[in-house]
Amino acid sequence: MASYAPIRPGGSLILAWQTKNRKVLIVGGGQVAAGRIVSVKEADAQVTLICPQDGLCDEVKHRVHVDKVVHWVDRCFQDSDLDENYDMVLTAIDDHEESLRIGQLCRARRIPVNVADVPSMCDFYFMSQHRDGPLQIAVSTNGQGPKLANMIRQKIAASLPPGIGETVRRMGILRGKVRQWDPEISNSGPRMRWVTKLCEDWGWSGMARLNTLDEKQQDEMYGTLQKAYHTGEVPNVDSVLPPHE
């Protein structure tokens, strides 16, 4: 009998939620709300922020008046606010009873909600995140130690080679080329095997050398790789990429 990894219940389902142009409501205007604005705007959501003027911290004022990335409503939360068909609600207020109440209203309407001060009311938690271009690395302690999550994330980020985000971006372009060279939907198997082999043969340091290519060198490389792709081979990294300086 084959043996398979055991299932370990009690974790979170970690996903990369695509929120582009989704409607997100943030209630509150303090430092936690400021962090939420950055998180959801980096994921291209449409944000409405409800908070009375005197509650806005400096960073939130900047996001509202200088960056102009949120639609701000100058008052406290009202139940009818939830009639606007939000895809997600985030509360970050200093009124615990009201937090709980808003959380319950969202639950009743099946709107995914994060209540910053009530973990048991959260449908999802925020994670400590490192971002470098298309690369995102996030750490969760499942509510056990948010500050520790922050420290673990910083340690992981410090261990990454410089330019790794750019390498990820360049690999994305290369994968797009492979799909152009072999567009057949049913050829996913050969495409995946070849890209996997390239990643394994070249390794981190080989792929990192993609960062150094200008447009002309890149086109030359694609030409060589395209020919090789059709034979199923992956050329040695030294034959297609200039050496590391």
Ligand SMILES: C[C@@]1(CC(=O)O)c2cc3[nH]c(cc4nc(cc5[nH]c(cc(n2)[C@H]1CCC(=O)O)[C@@](C)(CC(=O)O)[C@@H]5CCC(=O)O)C(CC(=O)O)=C4CCC(=O)O)c(CCC(=O)O)c3CC(=O)O
């Ligand atoms: C459950 C969760 C729900 C959620 O908010 O999604 C939650 C809940 C609570 N956090 C509290 C406190 C602090 N939170 C931070 C910081 C962060 N908190 C984040 C996430 C989460 N916080 C979710 C769990 C994530 C996980 O466990 O992995 C991070 C990772 C992401 C983010 O918020 O963006 C971000 C770091 C981001 C970064 O640095 O990158 C700090 C440190 C600081 O501010 O510097 C402190 C003080 C020190 C400490 O307590 O550790 C309290 C008040 C407790 C009290 O009253 O005593 C509650 C409520 C409670 O626990 O009851």
Ligand SMILES: NC(=O)C1=CN([C@@H]2O[C@H](COP(=O)(O)OP(=O)(O)OC[C@H]3O[C@@H](n4cnc5c(N)ncnc54)[C@H](O)[C@@H]3O)[C@@H](O)[C@H]2O)C=CC1
């Ligand atoms: N999840 C997390 O990572 C963390 C959560 N917290 C918790 O998150 C909450 C917010 O923290 P901070 O931003 O530091 O608080 P804060 O006190 O700086 O800001 C609270 C904001 O809520 C607004 N507010 C209060 N009642 C409102 C209502 N009914 N409608 C709209 N706005 C309302 C206030 O005007 C103010 O802008 C606190 O309960 C805190 O305990 C605190 C630190 C980290």
